[in-house]
Amino acid sequence: xxxxxxxxxxxxxxxxxxxxxxxxxxxxxxxxxxxxxxxxxxxxxxxxxxxxxxxxxxxxxxxxxxxxxxxxxxxxxxxxxxxxxxxxxxxxxxxxxxxxxxxxxxxxxxxxxxxxxxxxxxxxxxxxxxxxxxxxxxxxxxxxxxxxxxxxxxxxxxxxxxxxxxxxxxxxxxxxxxxxxxxxxxxxxxxxxxxxxxxxxxxxxxxxxxxxxxxxxxxxxxxxxxxxxxxxxxxxxxxxxxxxxxxxxxxxxxxxxxxxxxxxxxxxxxx
Amino acid sequence: xxxxxxxxxxxxxxxxxxxxxxxxxxxxxxxxxxxxxxxxxxxxxxxxxxxxxxxxxxxxxxxxxxxxxxxxxxxxxxxxxxxxxxxxxxxxxxxxxxxxxxxxxxxxxxxxxxxxxxxxxxxxxxxxxxxxxxxxxxxxxxxxxxxxxxxxxxxxxxxxxxxxxxxxxxxxxxxxxxxxxxxxxxxxxxxxxxxxxxxxxxxxxxxxxxxxxxxxxxxxxxxxxxxxxxxxxxxxxxxxxxxxxxxxxxxxxxxxxxxxxxxxxxxxxxxxxxxxxxxxxxxxxxxxxxxxxxxxxxxxxxxxxxxxxxxxxxxxxxxxxxxxxxxxxxxxxxxxxxxxxxxxxxxxxxxxxxx
Numbered sequence: 001x002x003x004x005x006x007x008x009x010x011x012x013x014x015x016x017x018x019x020x021x022x023x024x025x026x027x028x029x030x031x032x033x034x035x036x037x038x039x040x041x042x043x044x045x046x047x048x049x050x051x052x053x054x055x056x057x058x059x060x061x062x063x064x065x066x067x068x069x070x071x072x073x074x075x076x077x078x079x080x081x082x083x084x085x086x087x088x089x090x091x092x093x094x095x096x097x098x099x100x101x102x103x104x105x106x107x108x109x110x111x112x113x114x115x116x117x118x119x120x121x122x123x124x125x126x127x128x129x130x131x132x133x134x135x136x137x138x139x140x141x142x143x144x145x146x147x148x149x150x151x152x153x154x155x156x157x158x159x160x161x162x163x164x165x166x167x168x169x170x171x172x173x174x175x176x177x178x179x180x181x182x183x184x185x186x187x188x189x190x191x192x193x194x195x196x197x198x199x200x201x202x203x204x205x206x207x208x209x210x211x212x213x214x215x216x217x218x219x220x221x222x223x224x225x226x227x228x229x230x231x232x233x234x235x236x237x238x239x240x241x242x243x244x245x246x247x248x249x250x251x252x253x254x255x256x257x258x259x260x261x262x263x264x265x266x267x268x269x270x271x
Numbered sequence: 272x273x274x275x276x277x278x279x280x281x282x283x284x285x286x287x288x289x290x291x292x293x294x295x296x297x298x299x300x301x302x303x304x305x306x307x308x309x310x311x312x313x314x315x316x317x318x319x320x321x322x323x324x325x326x327x328x329x330x331x332x333x334x335x336x337x338x339x340x341x342x343x344x345x346x347x348x349x350x351x352x353x354x355x356x357x358x359x360x361x362x363x364x365x366x367x368x369x370x371x372x373x374x375x376x377x378x379x380x381x382x383x384x385x386x387x388x389x390x391x392x393x394x395x396x397x398x399x400x401x402x403x404x405x406x407x408x409x410x411x412x413x414x415x416x417x418x419x420x421x422x423x424x425x426x427x428x429x430x431x432x433x434x435x436x437x438x439x440x441x442x443x444x445x446x447x448x449x450x451x452x453x454x455x456x457x458x459x460x461x462x463x464x465x466x467x468x469x470x471x472x473x474x475x476x477x478x479x480x481x482x483x484x485x486x487x488x489x490x491x492x493x494x495x496x497x498x499x500x501x502x503x504x505x506x507x508x509x510x511x512x513x514x515x516x517x518x519x520x521x522x523x524x525x526x527x528x529x530x531x532x533x534x535x536x537x538x539x540x541x542x543x544x545x546x547x548x549x550x551x552x553x554x555x556x557x558x559x560x561x562x563x564x565x566x567x568x569x570x571x572x573x574x575x576x577x578x579x580x581x582x583x584x585x586x587x588x589x590x591x592x593x594x595x596x597x598x599x600x601x602x603x604x605x606x607x608x609x610x611x612x613x614x615x616x617x618x619x620x621x622x623x624x625x626x
Contacts, residue, residue: 009536012536016422016425016426017426019422019423020423020425020426020427023419023420023422024423024438024441024442026419026504027441027442027504027507027508028444028445029456029460030445030448030453030457030460030504031444031445031448031453031456033456033459033460034448034452034453034456037456037459048455048458048459048462049459049462049464087350088350088351088354089351091348091350091351092347092348092351092352094347095343095344095345096344096348098344099340099343099344101289101290101344101345102286102287102290103290103293103294104344107293107348107352110352110355111355113359114355114359116557116613117359117561117606117609118562118564118565118566118582118605118606118609119562119565119566120565120566120567120582120586120602120605121366121603121605121606122359122362124366124585124589124598124599124602125362125363125365125366125599125602126358126362127589128362128365128366128368128369128595128599129304129305129358129361129362129365131365131369131595132305132306132365132368132369133306144358145358147354147358148354148355148359151351151354151355152355155351205446205447208449209450209451211450211451211568212566212567212568212582215586215590216589216590224449225449225450225451228449228451228452228455229451232455232572240452241452244448244449244452245448247447247449248444248447248448251444251447252444252447255443255444255447259436
């Protein structure tokens with residue numbers, strides 16, 4: 001857009017930029033709190049009021065045994081559900097992006113539904129299914145629940161990423177004598193892989209963070225968010241902040257790697 | 272036409288076999304999941320599901336390339352769609368059935384299905400205020416996310432330049448920490464000894480905020496405003512990202528053209544940019560309003576007993592009071608109201624941008 005010339009235009013432009021900057025800062029306020037309070041030395045394990053600075057929490061991030069168990073449980077659930085959901089969701093995404101077929105609109109609509117259903121409905125309805133089956137809720141039911149909401153998410157994310165993909169490349173490979181299987185592994189797969197990995201990373205984070213759906217389907221199982229919620233009335237140990245900060249740093253690092261990798265890939269294909 | 276001839280024609284239309292097998296398998300699996308089909312029928316149904324998978328594999332292995340290509344999408348869709356049929360669709364039926372069931376006694380676990388609409392009567396009579404608050408708070412929060420998110424998305428899209436991706440990444444980063452911990456962070460920040468009350472006192476804004484009904488008796492925490500504020504914060508990225516996506520597609524030369532034709536900046540915005548970004552606002556509204564209306568975390572951590580939303584009541588009835596039929600009825604009503612809202616809303620705007 002052409003730069004505004006009048007003083008009023010310049011002021012309006014600055015005001016809007018400042019407003020946006022404040023909005024961006026607002027997003028980070030709790031993050032600053034979380035990281036700052038990971039260096040707090042709380043009184044009696046209730047880390048919500050600032051006392052004094054310490055490195056002690058970072059020296060022993062797994063100091064709280066129950067919290068660590070819950071955290072490990074969450075990582076296991078996220079790992080299993082992400083692998084399954086990424087596989088199922090990517091297959092759906094390839095079908096929707098690659099082929100024109102009868103019924104695709106209806107199936108596409110069905111795929112969006114779980115994402116537009118409130119989590120409390122997803123969680124409570126799935127719990128009624130398990131009640132109906134007389135299944136004890138626990139690790140397996142939570143994994144099933146997480147896969148359910150991750151599948152749609154992965155499918156839509158991957159589909160958005162492969163939308164602009166040039167499928168005639170497959171045709172070219174086959175014209176040059178490659179078998180369909182070889183075409184997939186040598187041409188299609190490497191091209192859609194970054195999109196799949198990005199979707200997997202995001203859905204891993206979704207699983208790790210999920211509270212509402214998990215609460216309804218966990219039975220006596222305790223995950224990271226469930227532990228925090230369950231013990232909040234009596235304690236909120238600083239290790240929570242340390243682990244949350246670690247998750248944040250790891251996610252940002254992975255995201256950056258992915259972006260740089262994607263940029264390199266684009267440069268390579270442009271060359 | 273004889274049945275054999277029909278079948279013969281079907282052989283030439285493999286995509287109909289594919290689609291039919293997919294839908295039938297999904298329906299059968301959901302029917303077994305909800306125990307509509309039981310005993311031998313369930314076994315036959317599951318065998319048919321298995322047979323439909325085998326049929327797909329057979330076509331994939333031995334069919335002509337043309338048949339293979341036509342049937343491939345259904346094969347790719349099948350595993351994920353069957354998962355959703357069993358663990359998304361079937362539960363909605365069991366939820367409906369439980370919501371029409373009766374608990375034989377206060378302490379019973381198993382409910383009997385007897386078309387008991389009393390749960391729905393209870394849901395409306397006993398939890399009317401919670402429903403109202405859920406939609407009121409979610410509505411206000413949605414408007415606030417547009418007010419905060421639109422300018423932010425606009426600045427990133429049109430003035431971000433080469434830093435666009437970085438700025439967009441910054442919007443997403445906070446959401447790699449837990450939803451629950453972020454809400455607890457706000458609880459600490461808004462608390463009576465927190466940094467925000469300190470700032471309010473320092474700037475002597477207490478009186479103003481009291482008249483705006485944001486503060487109550489000198490407190491920020493445990494107020495309706497705190498709940499709405501928490502909802503706004505937690506769902507803000509769901510508004511920013513779709514708006515950004517729609518703004519990014521706006522052709523800047525259109526705005527330049529308008530200005531060349533002596534349009535003011537304001538007119539260029541309201542006549543060109545804003546209408547083109549409406550699909551983003553629409554998608555963002557759904558992605559914000561729906562989860563906000565069902566949320567109970569913000570009300571539980573930032574509110575008081577008089578700010579509970581329907582999510583709190585569902586959670587309490589289901590997991591604490593063990594009145595699963597009543598909780599199911601409330602869940603179902605919540606979903607029904609939201610579905611009606613989405614249908615009416617999409618009549619005006621379309622759902623293209625959502626996917």
